[in-house]
Amino acid sequence: MREVSSDPMDRLRFPADEWRLVEIEPIEGDVGTTETLFSVGNGYLGMRGNPEEGRTSYAHGTFINGFHETWPIKHAEEAFGFAHTGQTIVHVPDTKLMKVYVDDEPLIINVADLDSYERALDFREGRLTRDIVWRTPAGKRVQIRTSRMVSFTDRHLALMQIEVTLLEGDAPVVIASQIVNRQDGYTDYRRPDSSVEGWDPRRAAGKLAERVLIPQMKWQHGKRTVMGYQVARSGMTLAVGADHYIDTDNEFETVSSVEDDLGKVVFRVNAREGVPITVSKAVAYHTSRGVPCNELNDRCRRTLDRVQEHGFEHFYIQQQQWLDEFWRESDVEIEGQPAIQQAVRWCLFQLAQATARSDQLGIPAKGLSGSGYEGHYFWDTEIYLVPFLIYTSPRVARNVLRFRVGLLPQARERAQVMSQRGALFPWRTINGEEASAYYAAGTAQYHIDADVAFAFAKYRDLTGDEGFMYRDGAPVMVETARLWADLGFWRSDKDGSRSFHIHGVTGPDEYTAVVNNNMFTNVMARANLRSAAMLMREMQVADPSAYERVCHSLLLTEDEIEEWEQCAESMVVLFDETFGIHPQDEKFLTSELWDLENTPDDKRPLLLNYHPLVIYRFQVLKQADVVLALFLQGDQFTREEKKADFEYYDPITTGDSTLSGVVQSVMAAEVGYHDMAVQYFLSGLYVDLADLHSNARDGVHIASTGGVWNALIYGFAGMRDHNGEVTFDPRLPDDWPSMTFPLAIRGSRIRVRLEAERITFTLEKGDPVEVSVRGEAVVVGADLPVSVELHGQGGRLQSLQGSHPLIGGRRPDGSVIQAVVPESHPQETVVDEG
Numbered sequence: 001m002r003e004v005s006s007d008p009m010d011r012l013r014f015p016a017d018e019w020r021l022v023e024i025e026p027i028e029g030d031v032g033t034t035e036t037l038f039s040v041g042n043g044y045l046g047m048r049g050n051p052e053e054g055r056t057s058y059a060h061g062t063f064i065n066g067f068h069e070t071w072p073i074k075h076a077e078e079a080f081g082f083a084h085t086g087q088t089i090v091h092v093p094d095t096k097l098m099k100v101y102v103d104d105e106p107l108i109i110n111v112a113d114l115d116s117y118e119r120a121l122d123f124r125e126g127r128l129t130r131d132i133v134w135r136t137p138a139g140k141r142v143q144i145r146t147s148r149m150v151s152f153t154d155r156h157l158a159l160m161q162i163e164v165t166l167l168e169g170d171a172p173v174v175i176a177s178q179i180v181n182r183q184d185g186y187t188d189y190r191r192p193d194s195s196v197e198g199w200d201p202r203r204a205a206g207k208l209a210e211r212v213l214i215p216q217m218k219w220q221h222g223k224r225t226v227m228g229y230q231v232a233r234s235g236m237t238l239a240v241g242a243d244h245y246i247d248t249d250n251e252f253e254t255v256s257s258v259e260d261d262l263g264k265v266v267f268r269v270n271a272r273e274g275v276p277i278t279v280s281k282a283v284a285y286h287t288s289r290g291v292p293c294n295e296l297n298d299r300c301r302r303t304l305d306r307v308q309e310h311g312f313e314h315f316y317i318q319q320q321q322w323l324d325e326f327w328r329e330s331d332v333e334i335e336g337q338p339a340i341q342q343a344v345r346w347c348l349f350q351l352a353q354a355t356a357r358s359d360q361l362g363i364p365a366k367g368l369s370g371s372g373y374e375g376h377y378f379w380d381t382e383i384y385l386v387p388f389l390i391y392t393s394p395r396v397a398r399n400v401l402r403f404r405v406g407l408l409p410q411a412r413e414r415a416q417v418m419s420q421r422g423a424l425f426p427w428r429t430i431n432g433e434e435a436s437a438y439y440a441a442g443t444a445q446y447h448i449d450a451d452v453a454f455a456f457a458k459y460r461d462l463t464g465d466e467g468f469m470y471r472d473g474a475p476v477m478v479e480t481a482r483l484w485a486d487l488g489f490w491r492s493d494k495d496g497s498r499s500f501h502i503h504g505v506t507g508p509d510e511y512t513a514v515v516n517n518n519m520f521t522n523v524m525a526r527a528n529l530r531s532a533a534m535l536m537r538e539m540q541v542a543d544p545s546a547y548e549r550v551c552h553s554l555l556l557t558e559d560e561i562e563e564w565e566q567c568a569e570s571m572v573v574l575f576d577e578t579f580g581i582h583p584q585d586e587k588f589l590t591s592e593l594w595d596l597e598n599t600p601d602d603k604r605p606l607l608l609n610y611h612p613l614v615i616y617r618f619q620v621l622k623q624a625d626v627v628l629a630l631f632l633q634g635d636q637f638t639r640e641e642k643k644a645d646f647e648y649y650d651p652i653t654t655g656d657s658t659l660s661g662v663v664q665s666v667m668a669a670e671v672g673y674h675d676m677a678v679q680y681f682l683s684g685l686y687v688d689l690a691d692l693h694s695n696a697r698d699g700v701h702i703a704s705t706g707g708v709w710n711a712l713i714y715g716f717a718g719m720r721d722h723n724g725e726v727t728f729d730p731r732l733p734d735d736w737p738s739m740t741f742p743l744a745i746r747g748s749r750i751r752v753r754l755e756a757e758r759i760t761f762t763l764e765k766g767d768p769v770e771v772s773v774r775g776e777a778v779v780v781g782a783d784l785p786v787s788v789e790l791h792g793q794g795g796r797l798q799s800l801q802g803s804h805p806l807i808g809g810r811r812p813d814g815s816v817i818q819a820v821v822p823e824s825h826p827q828e829t830v831v832d833e834g
Helices: 028-037 293-310 312-330 338-355 380-392 394-417 447-463 466-487 519-542 544-554 558-569 612-616 626-632 639-652 660-671 674-685 702-716
Strands: 020-023 045-047 062-064 068-072 085-089 098-102 113-122 127-135 141-150 157-166 171-180 213-221 224-231 237-248 251-258 262-271 277-288 489-492 498-501 592-594 738-745 748-755 758-765 769-773 776-780 786-789
Touching (some): 020 338, 045 141, 141 312, 157 293, 157 312, 171 237, 213 237, 213 251, 213 293, 224 251, 224 293, 237 262, 237 293, 262 277, 277 293, 312 338, 312 738, 338 380, 338 702, 380 702, 394 447, 394 466, 447 466, 447 519, 466 519, 519 544, 519 558, 519 626, 626 639, 626 660, 639 660, 660 702, 674 702, 702 738, 748 769
Antiparallel strands (some): 020 113, 068 085, 098 171, 127 141, 171 262, 213 224, 224 237, 237 277, 251 262, 489 498, 738 748, 748 758, 769 776
């Protein structure tokens, strides 16, 4: 485990503010990271934190959820069933540009002489602001204030403002507002983007060689511009419109123009000292899978008309009201820890920006803050995000699950390609087709089916939304259970007993691929089979007509339901008596250990420095695999089993995946490693804010921000919700006086306050809620808050140190366990002396 400072941020540059992320000094060297940190979005539309003047930037980016280009995947060696259509999120036309010239000199932040600078992302107002005082080359001082907002209430709308005031002297001022369609891979000046770096599978695969957005229409009248495009291969359409307003007592003129890839509205102002110039810019984006651009043009104009009618302040008030409700339903208050509080709220705000208006679209792994992972949707959503949404915004959780319902027909087709019954959801996708070209770490991760089913079952258990489950959830549960029953097979043992096996799969740990009886996969598949069978049994009694509809439409029989139950009960879950742990898969313990303690830092992360086959030969984990199963299906294992598994796997887990630390934090807290729990929590909390994985420039790790909530609530508050029963066994860190948070449970909302000596529950909305604390049942009603005294925060174990404790021990076959660091060897050259 790598140590993380309790506050790894540079507080001279980023002061601790509990409700804002503030930067008081711009530094060009990490501009890519700060573009990510200061991005704004709403789940449909996202804008990176590029400066209004356009320079200096790492990667200009404005993204729309699901708006993508397709391209043929070319395999050097083709095989049946390989993914054949790649999908990449498209950089849509950039409307952020509002360039400033004073005395014809452009403002360029990285070379500007700045008397003062503050950039801030406000979590309560939902706006990115910047306030600078610029000393021009001519020596004039100019105050420039900007504001940028992507609306949570009007998902197609973004609002921007710039205010320029000459503090000393008069001067001509130009504010040039633009809409720029950049061909991928180019800057504003049509030069190749210098930010392109070496290979990294976590980044976008590369720039598309052909033109992506084909101009379809352009229109301009006065200060309003609308432009339309069609994506070359995918056929998706887009219209973007911008409307402008100027407020000043200075003399000015307006010049407008529009071309295929550039729309301009330029204000030329004879500025006088102390007389401000305010330019407001309303922007609308509308997209479709094929609606003509002319219709999208009309939609943009209607959106802009509403702004013209109501004014900017109306939407600012709506934004703040929306966020007031969001924080009421989501905030986790940590007393006496301002730096941690700021980081937690930044993470929660990122979750809002990634999900709020996704509106039955998926949630990209980077949200809409960057092009990392090409805008694809993964299993991250169901495991790391949906629990947060269920407890804070059940409506959004339902929308996210509806996205998977929409993919079900394509998932059925993919199962057929893979010679399976049922449905197989794609490992990574935008449009529903499998886009993972490397099947060993992609398609082979069948566990995504069980992850999806896990999220559906949890949603139903904690919201009580039977109507959704009986109508939309039932087909998903049936088809995923069907796949497991078909993928697995029965094997008879010597004693005549039968067991159910699943072979040829990859678990969450991508450093071990295509194995037999992966523990995580089998445990989650077992839960999937059980949940599907239980749902069908329930529907038979509670809603016979709904059950009949499912049986008729899916050709489901009683025999098949019984088969699921038998598969679940006989599922193989490996256990090794010698080491007293659950092996990750059948052959995992036969491999040698990777010596992480002696692996040089310049050889990490392993995936960027070693061929996959080298990694596959060792016991080494990219992320928690068995440990994640222990968390998600914790009621299936004893505390002793969890402790033994954690102690075995933790030293060989690299944490090369940002998904790992938060899960390790939860389990470390449960089994008693309090200090490790805090360390792992910090590694997840600051993964982007402190750029701990050196790739925050490519976008926010949205699953990690969801994992932060999981670590707080499931880890430190010790909450569990197996089968819908909400229980608590707290593990509050020693130096946190209290932690307070809300939970939405079956239509009610309670607020939980955790202190070292007690945990208190208050009902804020709805009917009474029953929970339990360390086995004691508690009914939270409307009368008074209910407190339960706590006697400590669980056992305390000293943190694991050094190399793996089993090195030098023997396996059952007598072989000695070794730890090795693979090394490349120089080739010997034979010299021909003849």
